[in-house]
Amino acid sequence: MTVLDMGCGPGFFTIEMAQMVGRSGKVIAADMQDGMLRIVKEKVAGMELENRIQLHKCEEQRIGVTQPVDFVLLFYMVHEVPDRRHFFKEIHSIVKPDGKVLIVEPPVHVSKSAFEETVSIAADAGFAVVERPKMVFSRGVVLRKG
Template sequence: MSDGNKRVCPVERAGRLDNRIRRWLQNPHKIVGPYIEEGMTVLDLGCGPGFFSIEMARMVGKSGRVIAADLQEGMLQKLRDKIQGTELEERITLHKCEENKIGVSEEIDFVLVFYVVHEVPNQEEFFNEIGVILKPKGQVLVVEPPFHVSKSAFEETISQARNVGLTLVERPKVLLSKTAVLKKS
């Protein structure tokens, strides 16, 4: 999902993505809670070390499933180490994306794309692939960092998502972020 021109967060910095301070500032339950119900199949796209994946797995319950997808095997290994031997291991499926393809084929109720889209070289193809796997009325929460993504670049991201048939539903507030919730008709 990167062509080398866009930087991805290196595995060595994974600790910055999952720590108590971030959990306090960007509480996963508060951010994704309004969109996830028990029994859902959800996709954490660009999951990193699992900051959101673990909380999402608790929220979908035993009848639900989280697909934690990342481009880097090292990030997936960090998440694997966290959930190994726990009940969450049954609910979280780890998936390694390809360079320019998500590669998930299951139907998805909810997709989280947190601080990832700015790393994707072809956003229209990216959102098209999400649109294909998203169930009707399924939602996508796009969250981008304001320090990497300008307002105009974020609006272009939303435009790319709309071009493939996703509809803008709301713009929830997330600290240190530009956000949008999009829905499949």
């Protein structure tokens, strides 16, 4: 699989996902902060999975990933995006048909209604809800590209 860790931060999930995709897979670790991408680069330097990880610098209003992906992780990042409608349209253009997206948000910053608004924006962009996993201290939803 090719997966996108969107808003990867310091790469906590990037490394986990690079282990999960195996030798033939790829993780695109994308963030708008050079400092975060530098941390990921330094963390994985010399690791066996280094060549499975491709770093990508985003603009705040443009993801800019052109390679189609099977899965997108949006962990604790959607609430930081200024224009969610534009964001999910772009995510939709990147995800392969039948590909999935996992959104996880912190309840401290994202109320139930704000989270549902995000789910509705994602639905307008062409995603269907497939699962609402129960998570401790987080709100989560799995979407599929329709």
